[in-house]
Amino acid sequence: MSIKRKIISKIMMTSTLLCALVTLIPLISIFLYVISKGITNINLDFFMNLPKPVGEPGGGMSNAIVGSLILVGLSSIWAIPVSILGGVYLAEYGNNKLGTIIRFLADVLSGIPSIVVGIFAYVVFVLPMKTFSTISGAFALGIIMIPSVMRITEEMVRMVPNTLREASWALGISQFRTTVSIVLKTAKAGIITGVMLSIARIAGETAPLLFTAFGNRFWNQGLNTPIASLPLQIFVYAMSPFEDWHKQAWSGALVLIMLVFLTSYLSRRTMKSRYKI
Amino acid sequence: MEQNTGKIIVKNLNAYFGDNHVLKNINITFPEKKVTAVIGPSGCGKSTLIRCINRMHEVVLNARVEGEIFLDGENIYPKYIKDVEPIEIRRKVGMVFQRPNPFPTLSIYDNVAAGLKLNGVRNKTLLDEIVVNSLKDAGLWKEVEHKLNHSGVSLSGGQQQRLCIARALAVKPEVVLFDEPCSALDPISTAKIEELMFKLKEKHTIIIVTHNIPQAGRVSDYTAFLYLGDLIEFDKTEKLLTMPTNKMTEKYLTGKFG
Numbered sequence: 435m436s437i438k439r440k441i442i443s444k445i446m447m448t449s450t451l452l453c454a455l456v457t458l459i460p461l462i463s464i465f466l467y468v469i470s471k472g473i474t475n476i477n478l479d480f481f482m483n484l485p486k487p488v489g490e491p492g493g494g495m496s497n498a499i500v501g502s503l504i505l506v507g508l509s510s511i512w513a514i515p516v517s518i519l520g521g522v523y524l525a526e527y528g529n530n531k532l533g534t535i536i537r538f539l540a541d542v543l544s545g546i547p548s549i550v551v552g553i554f555a556y557v558v559f560v561l562p563m564k565t566f567s568t569i570s571g572a573f574a575l576g577i578i579m580i581p582s583v584m585r586i587t588e589e590m591v592r593m594v595p596n597t598l599r600e601a602s603w604a605l606g607i608s609q610f611r612t613t614v615s616i617v618l619k620t621a622k623a624g625i626i627t628g629v630m631l632s633i634a635r636i637a638g639e640t641a642p643l644l645f646t647a648f649g650n651r652f653w654n655q656g657l658n659t660p661i662a663s664l665p666l667q668i669f670v671y672a673m674s675p676f677e678d679w680h681k682q683a684w685s686g687a688l689v690l691i692m693l694v695f696l697t698s699y700l701s702r703r704t705m706k707s708r709y710k711i
Numbered sequence: 712m713e714q715n716t717g718k719i720i721v722k723n724l725n726a727y728f729g730d731n732h733v734l735k736n737i738n739i740t741f742p743e744k745k746v747t748a749v750i751g752p753s754g755c756g757k758s759t760l761i762r763c764i765n766r767m768h769e770v771v772l773n774a775r776v777e778g779e780i781f782l783d784g785e786n787i788y789p790k791y792i793k794d795v796e797p798i799e800i801r802r803k804v805g806m807v808f809q810r811p812n813p814f815p816t817l818s819i820y821d822n823v824a825a826g827l828k829l830n831g832v833r834n835k836t837l838l839d840e841i842v843v844n845s846l847k848d849a850g851l852w853k854e855v856e857h858k859l860n861h862s863g864v865s866l867s868g869g870q871q872q873r874l875c876i877a878r879a880l881a882v883k884p885e886v887v888l889f890d891e892p893c894s895a896l897d898p899i900s901t902a903k904i905e906e907l908m909f910k911l912k913e914k915h916t917i918i919i920v921t922h923n924i925p926q927a928g929r930v931s932d933y934t935a936f937l938y939l940g941d942l943i944e945f946d947k948t949e950k951l952l953t954m955p956t957n958k959m960t961e962k963y964l965t966g967k968f969g
Contacts, residue, residue, distance in 0.1 A: 597812040601875070604767060605826035605882055606802035615829050619816045 465691070472688030475681045480689075485651045485667075488676045495686050497653050498667040502693070504654060505571050505647060505663050506637050513576030514583060514629060521587025521625075522613060528588070537585075544581035551577050552642030560646060566660040571647030575636040582635075586628030590621035630701050634694040640665040664690045718743035718886060718916040719764060724778035726759050726768055733759050735940040737778075741886075741933075746908050746917040748931035748948065750924060752968065755937040757920040761888040764918070765804040766797035782886070802830075805884035809891045811871035813863035813878070820859040822874055826882040841881050849877035850907055869900025876907065887911065889919040893926065905930050924964060928952050936960045 479492045486493030524533055551574050559570035594617050602612040618625070643649070649666040650659075664686050671683035717740035726734035734756045741747050749757045762768040763776055766787060780787050787800050813822045821828070823842045832838060842859075846852040851873040855866070863874055872892060879887055893901040908930045911917055921927050927934050928948060935945040936957075944957045955961045962968060 595812075597808060597810065598814060600767065600770070601808065601812045601814070601878075602825070602829075603770060603797075604765060604801055604806040604808075605829075605878065606798045606800075607826060607829045608798055611829040616814060616825075620814070622816070 468684065468688050468691060471681075472684035472686075475685040476688065480682075480685055484653070485682075488674075488678060493678075493682065495662075495664065495667055495682065495689070497651070498649075498662040498664045498686065499689060499693075501647070501649075501654055501662040502637060502664040502690070504568065505575060505643070505661060506633060508568065508572035509575035509579060509636060510629075510633060512572070513579040516576075517580045517583035518587050518618075518625065520580075521584045522591055522618070524584070524588040525591035526613065526617075537588075540581040540584055543577070544585075547641075548574075548578055548639055549641035549644070552644060552646055555642065555646045563658060565658060566646060566648035567658045568647060568654060568661040569657045571643050571661060571663070574642035574646050575639060578636055578639060578642065579632045582632045583625075583629055586631075587621070587625050590624035590628070591617055593624070594620045626701055630698045633697060637694050637697075638665055638690060640669050664693075716743070717741055718783065719918075720781040721760075721763075722779040722781070724760075724763060724776070724780060726756070726763055726776050727774065728771065729773040733940050734763070737942050739935055739942055739945055741916060741918055743916050744912055744914070745932040746912050746919060746930050747933040747935065748927035749918065749920045749935045749937060750922075750927050750963075751937035751943075752963065753922075754939075756940045757937055758890050760937065761806075761890060761918055761920055764886070765806055765888060766795075766800045767806065769797070802826075802882050803884055804886040804888060805879035805882060806888045806890065807872070807875050807879055807892050810895045811868055811875050813866075813871050813874050815862065815864045817863055818860045819855050819863050819866070819874060822863040823877045823881050825878060830882075841883075842877075845877040845881040848880050848910070849873045850903060850910075851877055867900075869896050869903065872896060872900065872904065873907070876904070880911075884915065886916045886918070889917065891920050891922060894922060901926075924952065936963065938963070 480494040480496075481499065482496055483492055483494030484497055485495065520536070524537060527533070528536065555570045555574035555577070559573055560566055563570070598616055598620060599612055602616045603609075607616070643663055643666050647663055647666065648660040649662045649670065651662070654661045668683045668686040668690070671679040671686065674680070719741040721737055721739045721741075724734055724737040725732065737760065749760060751757050759768055764780060764782075764787075768774050768776055776788060778788065782800065782803065785795075787795050789795055814825060817825060820842055823845050824832075824838050827838060827841060843852065846855060851870060854870060855861075855874075858865075864871065866874060872895075876887075876892075893904055896904070905926065908917060908919070912932075919927075919930065931948045933945065934948040934951045936943045936951065936955075936959075938959055944951060944955060944960045946956075951960065952964060955964060
């Protein structure tokens with residue numbers, strides 16, 4: 435009896451381990467494939483130079499790299515505060531009809547295809563301004579961020595035990611300071627992970643940028659002009675018939691993955707707080 | 712009148728959770744710089760009574776209070792309830808909870824300093840001084856003096872509870888409420904906290920809710936017995952525990968119910 439139980443235990447243990455390893459296969463194979471295809475073309479020129487015409491050597495994607503950083507930065511600046519404050523509302527005051535409605539609409543919003551969000555940004559910004567622009571791209575990407583960051587903030591804030599809020603109130607600490615310095619601080623690790631996931635997601639979005647940021651082949655000229663971004667550049671290069679551009683597209687993909695990887699890593703590093711108010 | 716010498720005077724206090732009437736017309740005077748124990752079976756309203764004293768009852772959804780509580784002669788439930796800020800009351804009336812609840816993201820030092828820092832105190836030397844004194848008063852200083860920057864939750868349960876006591880003391884409250892502070896602790900930690908009560912009552916008025924009748928006997932000068940939301944008896948501890956005047960108290964003390 436006991437031997438049978440031990441054998442079953444071993445089989446189950448092994449199969450859970452195997453399944454866990456299977457989930458890693460896609461990630462690792464994408465990683466290896468992109469590295470093998472992209473690494474050869476990565477050099478200083480790729481990071482320093484603007485794109486060059488087909489056939490001319492030494493072209494790079496500097497404008498797209500900077501463009502992606504600008505787009506992700508601008509969308510984060512407006513979308514993250516909105517989402518976090520919204521999430522705090524839902525968790526702390528949202529046990530009412532309004533909260534239920536907001537929660538439902540946020541879930542609907544997160545299910546809307548990103549290209550539709552792009553069309554919306556096109557109607558709101560591009561048509562009235564009569565130009566593709568950085569700001570319309572940041573608007574579209576921000577909208578994509580909002581529902582996921584808001585819901586993860588809500589979940590994380592809800593997970594903070596009520597005894598901590600009571601401990602804080604009992605010290606005569608105001609509601610505002612309790613929320614900011616105790617509740618949000620306790621929920622911080624989870625919220626940052628959620629923010630990072632959604633930054634990683636928008637960094638790779640192409641569809642909503644097609645008719646908002648649009649892309650260009652030179653440095654960005656301001657908020658109301660088109661801007662290059664890595665996914666757009668990869669899209670354009672990968673669709674082209676030129677071998678040179680295909681190589682560049684692979685390198686662009688590699689850089690994009692590395693950027694996402696780096697932001698997650700750095701945010702985790704800085705997150706390890708030193709128990710300070 | 713003897714009643715007026717009380718630190719806290721509770722008059723005709725009724726407390727509710729929604730339709731549930733949990734405290735019924737309570738009248739009681741808590742004497743200054745003494746330890747008063749509140750005993751009674753589960754659900755009799757002990758915790759609710761002390762949570763009324765620092766305006767913490769009302770933070771629960773649908774909870775409300777009727778009646779008056781005077782702290783140093785000032786009514787903390789005035790007719791225009793907005794005249795009194797709960798925050799001000801809570802700085803005068805500290806609280807220690809049933810389970811140790813240090814802030815997990817803060818260091819031992821910042822746990823103690825939280826009540827001051829988050830209320831705007833920035834003076835480093837003042838903070839240092841108060842943190843050290845509060846930890847000493849809570850009998851924790853010797854154990855943590857070399858690891859003030861460690862996480863508050865790295866301590867043992869009993870140490871965490873004393874950390875919470877230090878945290879409450881740091882705001883310099885006049886009254887400290889203890890809501891079954893030892894129910895989650897082992898006997899040694901319990902003994903340490905009971906010892907602490909004797910020191911604390913030199914400076915503070917103390918009210919302790921407890922399930923443990925011997926504990927009430929050990930630490931308190933006065934005892935109140937609550938049953939189903941009514942105050943049944945209130946007297947000097949030695950009198951109430953040995954010669955209760957009320958039949959109900961006697962039954963409870965001899966273990967006939969509760």
